[in-house]
Amino acid sequence: MLKLNHVTKKFGELVAVNDLSFAVEAGQVFGIAGPNGAGKSTVYNLITGFYPFEGEIAFEGRNIAGRQPHEISKLGIARTFQIPQTFPSLTVEQSVGVGNRFGARGRFDPAYVESILAFMELTPVRHEPTGQLSLLDKKRLMMGAALATRPKILMLDEPMAGSNSNEIRSLMESIRRINAEMGITIIIIEHFMKVLTELTSTLLIIETGTKVCMGDPETVVNDPEVIECYLGESYG
Amino acid sequence: MSWQRMAAIMGVVYGIVAILPLFVGDIRFIMQILIICLIWAVVASCWDVIMGFAGIFSFGQVAFFVIGAYTSGIFAVSWQVPAVLAILMAGLFTAGMGVLVGLPCLKLAGPYVALVTFGVHMTLMPLLRGDIGIALGSGGSVGILTIPPITLFGYAFSSANIIPTFYLTLALAVTCSVVILVVINSYWGTAFLALKDSEEFAVSLGISAFKYKLMVFALTSFLTGVVGAYYGHYIGMLSTRMLELDLFVTLMVMLVVGGIGKFPGAILGAFITVTVNELLAPLGSYRAVTMGALVVILVLLLPNGVMGFWLRRSKAGATST
Known part of the structure; x- marks a missing residue:
């Protein structure tokens, strides 16, 4: 592969x-x-x-x-980074949406973003600005945004x-x-x-x-x- | 801030401005200040989009304003192009210049982008005053003195018809502000913010830094160029004096007062700055010193500008209830 x-x-x-x-x-x-x-x-x-x-x-x-x-x-091909990267200007949901809107082939799919939020256990913090997340949630967010590109x-x-x-x-x-x-x-x-x-x-x-x-x-x-x-x- | 809230603030500000001629329509001086406020509101907002939202430290906004103004002035005076068409052409030309300036900035970090874009600003004055500028129709150090007003359906919008000209300026400012509102709340705006926050994460998620950075240069220089061109036709004359530091600093003050990255704070910043500047006029030579001191105090007390302060207050209010 x-x-x-x-x-x-x-x-x-x-x-x-x-x-x-x-x-x-x-x-x-x-x-x-x-x-x-x-x-x-x-x-x-x-x-x-x-x-x-x-x-x-x-x-x-x-x-x-x-x-x-x-x-x-x-x-x-999607990736995460050693030092957690986030978009402090965006919420968790918007950040995961970035991956799907820009990285995935095909149209933006809100239902898929929703499923990734649930899969990565980010639904409870979906409206939070990403800068305020715990380290674990920042890592989950990076993985979620990467997964949203449908890699x-x-x-x-x-x-x-x-x-x-x-x-x-x-x-x-x-x-x-x-x-x-x-x-x-x-x-x-x-x-x-x-x-x-x-x-x-x-x-x-x-x-x-x-x-x-x-x-x-x-x-x-x-x-x-x-x-x-x-x-x-x-x-x- | 949600787009509904941004739209509501814009609606309130422009709504209040729209009814002001009912009270001060016969005071020519105030109407002229309002027109200038509307023009700077758009330029400051464009600067906010590129600097506050896209995180690109461009110091070329005044240069783009002047490029738009001179392009339209030259088209209208030297080639007798109708004002409306000349303004549109000036906007497109300025957008092209914006992209050209943006290209070398793609590989540069913040302070170097500021240097390159301010370099464009600095080279514009000798260019317009020199032989090349004169050959193009800039009028050299004298400038362009006979720019025709905008004429629509046989009606001339000039300072002689101040009320209709005010409403035309308001329509232009509202249109530009709505364009900015739509863009920053679209996926373009999301891409701008993502690139500003973490470029490597953004590009790894599929955002093309090349495409979106050039888009922000093209968009903001187009709108600034159009407004600059409009300004030239409204004032009727242009000189390179606009490229001296006064206007540059005043625009930056508008941005800081409104709140960088806090659209539509830049609109509020333009109205507040121009109004305070005029109120300080009786101080004569002490005006600049007083204005500078006020800016220092404001930055210390409200580092995120009036919009940042207002947002913090409203958030605190919502939390406490």
Whole structure:
């Protein structure tokens, strides 16, 4: 469904992503992990059109290199951000509506927005300005607005960061349902290995923009190289 | 603020203004001030749309006003184009200029947009006064002195017929304000606000920053250009003096007084600022100092302008009941 082929991104002398190749299959929950500064969020920015790059990124067989972020959104790739982004001038309902009106193909569908508000448990705060929301609700709002674009792939950037154990459980359940009930492929960047091992079917570890290991989570977390560069000897 | 509330405030303000000639129609000086208030109300509102709603720190509003005024003046004087047609053409030309100015601004952050757009403002005076301007018909440093008034069905709307001209200006101001009201409450307005709040989140949700930022430049410069052109035909003469800092600062004061991003606050701001400025006229050379001091006090006491204050009060009132 999504294929990165020898993708490289340099910022001046710094090589943020180095000849990276991997593929995500339809219906998967695909995890990406690695130390801080490994280039995980940069990979997201390349896929979603925020930065130009060398190499090829193909989505459903089409090369999407050179497309702008708003065009990528219309193709069916949605994302969230590591630092929660909201529209403080808009209400929760309006913000989710933005995704459906501008990002989805076809006409604006208020009933669909309504269903997303309910799905993400945002109905009680639908009329609230987004700036006043709790951290959990801000994350739900970002996911809701992304879902309102009717994506085929949803890319989540550290959705659990700053959350307590109850919130993590709640967000994990939402991600499972998005994947299972809506049939949306998920890519998730996360530092909580427990989340990744429970949610994902394939896990990719990168360090300094280079692939270290990829495979099923159980195999990856026991890989000596992954333990050395990321997890540490005390893991497990 | 809901569109119904915005429309209600606009209706009340313009409704009161519409009946004022019943009481002060024979005082020519006041009627002229009201006409000027209506013109600045539109220009300040346009500035509010681009700066307050779209979050683009454009300082080119006076430049667009002058471009519209001179374009229509040149069309009407040099090429004998009828005033109404010249005004429309001036609006379209100014919109084109707005898009041209907007293009380099797409890649720039706030302060740099302010610099680029103010640069356009700064280059306009030497351009209009210099050889290029003279060749185009700007009249150089003298300006354009014989701009014909707007004529509709054989009736000339000029300062000689102040009451009909007032109502024509009111109709223009109401039309422009309704256009702004509709735009900021449509999905265009939602896109402007989303891009202002978080551009990266907005574009990731499918909003084209290129399209909507250029749209806001085109729309606000079109309306400003039309009103600038109208102003030229109403006054009958133009000079580059409009490009000196007085008007620029006065317009900014209107915006701050009304409340940035608090449409239709800019309309209120225009009426309040022009009225206070006229009331301070007896102070002579102390007028500017007093006005400046009043603005400082107002910004400290009401950082969101009169509209922000009123909205806060009404919200507090609704919460306490």
